[in-house]
Amino acid sequence: MSSAHHTATPWMTPSEGSGGSLKLANIRAKMGPRGYTIGGVGDSEVVHIMRRRSWCGDSTVRRTSTYNAPGKEKAFIALGSNMGDRIAMIEDACRNMDSRGIKVLRTSGLWETEAMYVKEQNSFINGVCEVETSLGPLELLDEIQNIETSMGRKKIIDKGPRNIDLDILLYGDMTIDDPRLSIPHQLMLERPFVLHPLCELIPNASLPSPHSPLPFLTHLTNLPTPAAPLSTLTPLSQRHPPLTPLTPTRRTHLMAILNLTPDSFSNGGLHTPNAPATLTNTITNLLSSGASILDLGGQSTRPGAIPITATEELSRLLPTISLIRSLPHGQEVCISIDTYRASVARASILAGADMINDVSGGTLDAEMLPTIAKLGCTISLMHMRGTPETMKSQTSYPSGLIPTLTSELLSRVKDAEKAGIRRWRMILDPGIGFAKNLNQNLEILRRLGELRESEGLKGFPWLVGASRKGFIGKITGVGEPRDRGWGTGACVAASVQGGADVVRVHDVKEMKAVVEMGDAIWRV
Numbered sequence: 001m002s003s004a005h006h007t008a009t010p011w012m013t014p015s016e017g018s019g020g021s022l023k024l025a026n027i028r029a030k031m032g033p034r035g036y037t038i039g040g041v042g043d044s045e046v047v048h049i050m051r052r053r054s055w056c057g058d059s060t061v062r063r064t065s066t067y068n069a070p071g072k073e074k075a076f077i078a079l080g081s082n083m084g085d086r087i088a089m090i091e092d093a094c095r096n097m098d099s100r101g102i103k104v105l106r107t108s109g110l111w112e113t114e115a116m117y118v119k120e121q122n123s124f125i126n127g128v129c130e131v132e133t134s135l136g137p138l139e140l141l142d143e144i145q146n147i148e149t150s151m152g153r154k155k156i157i158d159k160g161p162r163n164i165d166l167d168i169l170l171y172g173d174m175t176i177d178d179p180r181l182s183i184p185h186q187l188m189l190e191r192p193f194v195l196h197p198l199c200e201l202i203p204n205a206s207l208p209s210p211h212s213p214l215p216f217l218t219h220l221t222n223l224p225t226p227a228a229p230l231s232t233l234t235p236l237s238q239r240h241p242p243l244t245p246l247t248p249t250r251r252t253h254l255m256a257i258l259n260l261t262p263d264s265f266s267n268g269g270l271h272t273p274n275a276p277a278t279l280t281n282t283i284t285n286l287l288s289s290g291a292s293i294l295d296l297g298g299q300s301t302r303p304g305a306i307p308i309t310a311t312e313e314l315s316r317l318l319p320t321i322s323l324i325r326s327l328p329h330g331q332e333v334c335i336s337i338d339t340y341r342a343s344v345a346r347a348s349i350l351a352g353a354d355m356i357n358d359v360s361g362g363t364l365d366a367e368m369l370p371t372i373a374k375l376g377c378t379i380s381l382m383h384m385r386g387t388p389e390t391m392k393s394q395t396s397y398p399s400g401l402i403p404t405l406t407s408e409l410l411s412r413v414k415d416a417e418k419a420g421i422r423r424w425r426m427i428l429d430p431g432i433g434f435a436k437n438l439n440q441n442l443e444i445l446r447r448l449g450e451l452r453e454s455e456g457l458k459g460f461p462w463l464v465g466a467s468r469k470g471f472i473g474k475i476t477g478v479g480e481p482r483d484r485g486w487g488t489g490a491c492v493a494a495s496v497q498g499g500a501d502v503v504r505v506h507d508v509k510e511m512k513a514v515v516e517m518g519d520a521i522w523r524v
Contacts, residue, residue, distance in 0.1 A: 072134050073172045074105070076201070077144065078185070078194055079127040080165035082115065086125040087235050087242070087424070089151065089164045091376060094129060094422065096147045102140070103132045106417040108197030109232035109459045110424040112244075121161045125233065127424065128169065128197040137171045141181050144168070169194065173208045184211060195220040196230055200423065200459060232459040234424055236334045236378055237354035240292065243427070243461040243501045245452075249523055252496050252515045255336065255504040256291035257467065258282070260316040261300045272316070276323060287329045290512035295504060296320055296348075297338040301359050303433075303470075305388045310343050317344065321351045336380070342367035349375050355427075357463070359434060360384050361412040362419075373420030380463050381412045383431035391435040401443050405430055406454040413456070427502070429463040432491075438471040445491055448498025465504030466491035467511075482506070489514045497522050 077097075081089040087110060094104050107129045115121045133140055144166040151164045169185045176183040184207050188194045195216055203217040212219070231246035244250050260272060272279065286294060298313035299305070317337060324330040335353040339345055340360040345368060349356070354377065361381040362369040372379045383405055385394035397404045409428055416426055430444045430451060444451070445466065452462060466472070472487035473479055485507050492503050492511050496518030505511040 072132050075131050075133060075137075075140060075168060075172065076170040076198065077129050077131055078165070078167040078169050078188075078197075079107075079110075079129060080124050080167075080193070081163055082122045082124040083161050083163040085238075087233070090125060090127060091422065092151060093147055093164050093166060096150065097129075097131060097144070098420075100143055100147070101133070102135070102143060104420070105130045105132055106201065107422045107424065108200040109234075111193060111196050111230050112233055113193040113230055124193065126193040126197060128194065128201060130201055137168065137174070137176055137181060137183060138178065140171070141168060169198065170207075175208050175211065184208070189219050190223075192220070192223050192226065192230065195223065232424065232461075234378060234427060234461045236293065239332045240334045240354070245461040245499070245501050246459060250501070251519050251523065252500060253292045253502045254290055254508055254512060254515060255293040255295050255463065255465075255502050256286040256289075256508045257297070257465075257504060257506050258286065258294050258320070259297045259300070260320055261297060276319075279320065279323060280327065283324055283327060283330065286508050287327075287333060289509040291333070291508045293334040293336050293502065294324065295336040295338050295357055296353070298344070299339065301338070301340075301388045303388060303392055310341050313339065313341065313344050314347055317348055317353075318351050321348060321353055325352050340364040340368065342371040346371050346375060349377050355379065357429075358382065359388075359431070361409075362415060363412075369416050369419035369421060372416075372425075376425070378425045378427060379416070379421065380427040380429050381409070381416060382429035382434065382463075383409055383412070385435035394435045395437045395440060397440070401436075401440050402447055402451055402454070405444075405451060406457060410456045413460075423460075426460060427463050428457065428460045429465065432464065432466045433469045433471065438474055441466070441469070441471045445494040445498065448495065448500065452499045461501035462499060463502040463504060464491075464495040464498075464500040466495070467503075467505040467507070485510055493518050 079090045079093060081087075083089075090110065094107065098104055108127045110125050110127045112123055112125050114123050135143060148164055148166055153162055153164050167185055168181065168183060169188050171183045174183055185194075188198075189207075189212070199217050199220050204215045206213050206215050229246060229248060231244040231250075233242040233244060235242045243253070262272075283294070296317055298316040299308050317339075321335060324333065324335060334355065336355045336357045337345060337348040337353045338357045338359070339348070340358050340362075342365045345356045345358075356368075356372060356377060357380040358364075358368060359382045360368075361383060362372075362379075363384070364387065369379075385391055385408075409430075413423075413426060413428075417423065430448070432441050432444055436444065445464075448462070448464065452458065452460075467488045468481040468484045472484045472491065473481065476484065476487045478484050478487065488505065488507065489511065492505065492514045495503050496515060503511065503515065
């Protein structure tokens, strides 16, 4: 934990910085609940901490708005790790904060960066979280330092390697100068690994007065351009490298569709756990053809599909998960479960699956998002309106398709955050074919890059699934879904050009060639 020892800043009078009584005109003083004095001066307030064990020790604090104690305060805490399982360390730190009453309200994405000060060390993963706490600044500092210690943090050299690093960046609208703590964090405006994640949360906010009034996004824009672009990270599983959606040279991942249903629109009835030899052959072929993710579906979500019970859905999924993990190449593949039921998601993850692909974005089961938060896995949030039975009638977008997709997907992100899902555990899907007509599906493919850059959505990875869908048949005149490979290939190429990180396909071998060419053209 970094701290600073320094004298009073230029805007403080000598008496303010010395720990003596405040000798300022027109002070309205009162005693706070933890032994501090608050005085209003002009349009700001100065909080002076008395010399005794108190909320902020022997410190001087300035705030720029009316004080609302007693109660809870919001703070922003930087997260960092460059030792061990870096993502797991940061997630463990967030769980520790939650368990100690420091409620994590939302998180940024995770960003991988080279070490900034001491160069001879591993790269860091960094993020920022917004928390709500009833602790004062020094009490909060004590608590997060206790978390670091409990996680095995040992400081060897200043700014050197560490398995976990937690720093208070902002605490309400306060400016605090204390021998142990400076808020705002003194170095935050020079650190891209702080400003990038902070700007995902509060891009238009600024430091409290009397510091720079410029928005954080402006400070980020004014930093020197890095030699290599920084990217967010989205983990899929412990067996699989994370997605890096802002890396220009990244490769597109192939998610193979493995329907275990008798009524899916394309290949229903071909694969069932009751025919393990056939299923094993299919899985082996998908993996050898280049699939890095297997998306298992135990219930059809085609338009007009009739729901089945969760028990029946799991009877198809659980044996297949077990079968995949028993195969030589099945240990490393990421297993995704295509379901909108929380109970199915939970049982599947506990059985060995890695992520959930929810076509409803968490809208069809109120327990889905809280369940994912508890499991700590990654979820793909797809845009859909209504249900598979009713979505065809909900294709009106009077405010424009892309602006509406943006606002409705942002709503899903906010609901996921409220449920406790970390931003770095979310993948977005525009939902081609779900509450979209033919022209709207084409518009998504045409404007995917614009959607990815929409305010609030930049930095998320994107999953696009157009494989064999009905609009391809209408345009090409190909009635049989399994014969729509050429049309699917065009959609996959458009998805790569638009910036998709994962494409969901039936014909893995053929679409691998499309993806490889698309990556060679556009991912440079």
